[in-house]
Every structure is written in C-alpha cells, then in structure tokens.
Amino acid sequence: MPRSVTTSSSGAVDAALSACAGGDPDAFAPVYDALAPVAYGTCLGVLRDPDHAAEVMQEVMVEVWQTATRFDASRGSARTWVATLARRRAVDRVRAEQSRRDRDQRDLDSTMATVPRDVVADDVERLLEGAAVRRCLGSLTATQREAVVDAYYGGYTYREVAERLDAPLPTVKSRIRDGLIRLRDCLGVRRG
DSSP: OOOOOOOSOHHHHHHHHHHHHTTOGGGHHHHHHHHHHHHHHHHHHHHOOHHHHHHHHHHHHHHHHHTGGGOOTTTOOHHHHHHHHHHHHHHHHHHHHHHHHHHHHHHHHHHHHHSOOOHHHHHHHHHHHHHHHHHHHTTSOHHHHHHHIIIIISOOOHHHHHHHHTOOHHHHHHHHHHHHHHHHHHHTOOOO
8 A cells, every 4th residue: 555645735736746747757756645545545445455456546546647637626636636536447447347257157157058968977977976985985994984974074174073083183184184095096086
C-alpha cells in the first residue's frame, strides 16, 4: 500500500496535477504520493483484495499521469477525480473477472455436456476398483488396516484416530503412511 503524504491543501495537489499535464515528470512524485492512497483505498473498497487493489491502483496512477490534461479543477478536486477513476477501473475489473468466470463456467458446462458417458462402464469400473481396494486392504496388518479405514473411510483426523485406537499420534501416522504405501504397491499405482 502506498504511503500517505499530507499536503497543505487540496489546492497544492491540484496544482501539482496541473503541472503534470504540462509533461513535468518531477511534478508527478508529489501527485503520486498524495493520490495513490486515495486510489488504493477506493480500489480496496470495491475489490476487497489487497493485491488486486494494488494492481488496479497502479493502473489508475499510470492513467492519471497519461491523462493529466483532462483534469479540470473547476469540476472537482484532484482527489475526487482520482477516486472516480479508481472506482471505475475497479468496477471494470470486477466485471471482467465475473465475465471470465462466467465464460469459463460456460466452457466447462458445454464440454461436460458433450462428453459421452457410458454409465454402465463407469459403474463396472467403480465396482472393480472397490473390489481391488478391499482385496488390498486385506493385505495390510490389522493395526494398519484399522488406522487407514478410520482415517480415510471414517473421516477421522490423525489425532482422532490416535484417540480411538488409544495409540500415540506418531505411531498412528506411521501406521497410516506404511498402510498407504502397501496399498499403493498392491494396487499398482505408480508415483509421479
């Protein structure tokens, strides 16, 4: 977030912005210091994300430098002008992000709708995979099987499994890790 610089008056910022309109790069430093926090705060209020707000604030400040000739002090202060630019740019970013999400969702929906799905084959594959897992669970030691089943089928955390089995947490973690390695090997799953 840019640091806030206090100026003696809004007239000083307005004058510095008018100097920027003449193409004086040295005049932009105080304008940036005084108005970047205004732009950032406005963007943050719309976007609710500090990183996006900082990015949009930079875009706004570049726009301020490039379009300083458009600033008219008789229509409002420099702070108001920058806040208006920032709000418009932030709203545009929100709309663009929403449009991108909607487009991605439509693409995903159309892709999923056109993919032919063989329900019988899917069900058979699921049954065969389930049978292979049950067979491989039988190859584990009783303590490994109990820990793995509690953790992955029972939905318990490692700590809860340790409490249920009345075993130390590191022991339960080792049992689960070793059991999963044996399951992986039994099922022929390749790593990487």
